[in-house]
Amino acid sequence: MLNLSPTLVLVALTVSISIYAWSNQELMDKWVLNPYEVRRRGEWYRFITSGFLHADLGHLLFNMLAFYSFSMIVEQVFVGYFGPTNGILYFLLLYLGGIVISDIPTYLRHRNYPGYRSLGASGGVASVIFSAILFAPTSKIGVFPLPPSLGIPGFIFGFLYLAYSYYMGRKRGDNINHDAHFYGALYGLIVTLVLIPKAGPHFWDQIRGFLS
Numbered sequence: 001m002l003n004l005s006p007t008l009v010l011v012a013l014t015v016s017i018s019i020y021a022w023s024n025q026e027l028m029d030k031w032v033l034n035p036y037e038v039r040r041r042g043e044w045y046r047f048i049t050s051g052f053l054h055a056d057l058g059h060l061l062f063n064m065l066a067f068y069s070f071s072m073i074v075e076q077v078f079v080g081y082f083g084p085t086n087g088i089l090y091f092l093l094l095y096l097g098g099i100v101i102s103d104i105p106t107y108l109r110h111r112n113y114p115g116y117r118s119l120g121a122s123g124g125v126a127s128v129i130f131s132a133i134l135f136a137p138t139s140k141i142g143v144f145p146l147p148p149s150l151g152i153p154g155f156i157f158g159f160l161y162l163a164y165s166y167y168m169g170r171k172r173g174d175n176i177n178h179d180a181h182f183y184g185a186l187y188g189l190i191v192t193l194v195l196i197p198k199a200g201p202h203f204w205d206q207i208r209g210f211l212s
Contacts, residue, residue: 006095007068011067011068013052014063015060017052018052018053018060021053031052032118032119033046033047033103033118035106035111035113035116036111036112037114038111039107039111047103047107048099050118050120051099051100051121051123051124053120054120063120063121063125066129067125070125070128070131070132073136074128074135075091077135078091078195081196094128094131098124098126099184101184102123102179102180102181102182103118105179105183106118106179106180109179120177120180122177122180122181122184123180123187124184126181127187130192131192132154133154133158134189134199134200134202135199135203137154138155138206139154141154153210155207161181161185162185162186164178
């Protein structure tokens with residue numbers, strides 16, 4: 001039996017659908033998160049389909065590279081802890097759930113504005129990144145243009161990421177959905193701690209060892 005990594009399957013699906021949607025405006029319009037249409041037509045499926053769409057090549061590559069870079073450790077921990085079947089199901093809950101849950105504040109804020117649209121897997125990617133930070137909080141994370149070897153520890157990156165996303169989400173100064181980043185990250189932390197409670201003590205032990 002062929003065992004396919006859910007990470008690779010999700011990356012392949014997201015890349016294929018995003019590229020196809022760039023030449024199919026009808027699909028893009030039907031699948032993008034438009035809170036007004038969700039409310040008016042009850043098209044709740046957009047919460048998940050919008051996570052497989054991206055605005056352009058840069059947006060797609062950034063999300064998929066970040067997802068792949070962090071998801072392998074999370075996938076391995078989940079499968080090792082829960083077994084192959086449950087581990088994959090919980091991994092999908094983390095990623096796909098992050099896409100959906102992170103867009104709920106966006107829906108509530110913009111449901112009365114017909115022109116607002118949001119797309120991308122950022123909420124799910126943030127969920128996976130912060131789950132990985134719980135497992136390896138002192139591993140260095142590269143901040144563009146620096147490579148990981150010159151990066152900062154994951155727990156410091158996580159704090160700065162949350163603070164920046166929260167601030168920019170309140171400021172609303174650009175076209176990036178910072179709320180999806182912020183709430184996706186929180187969802188990833190909460191789900192991981194609920195599923196694997198020992199990740200919390202492990203996280204603090206790693207940080208104490210790093211700081212001592």
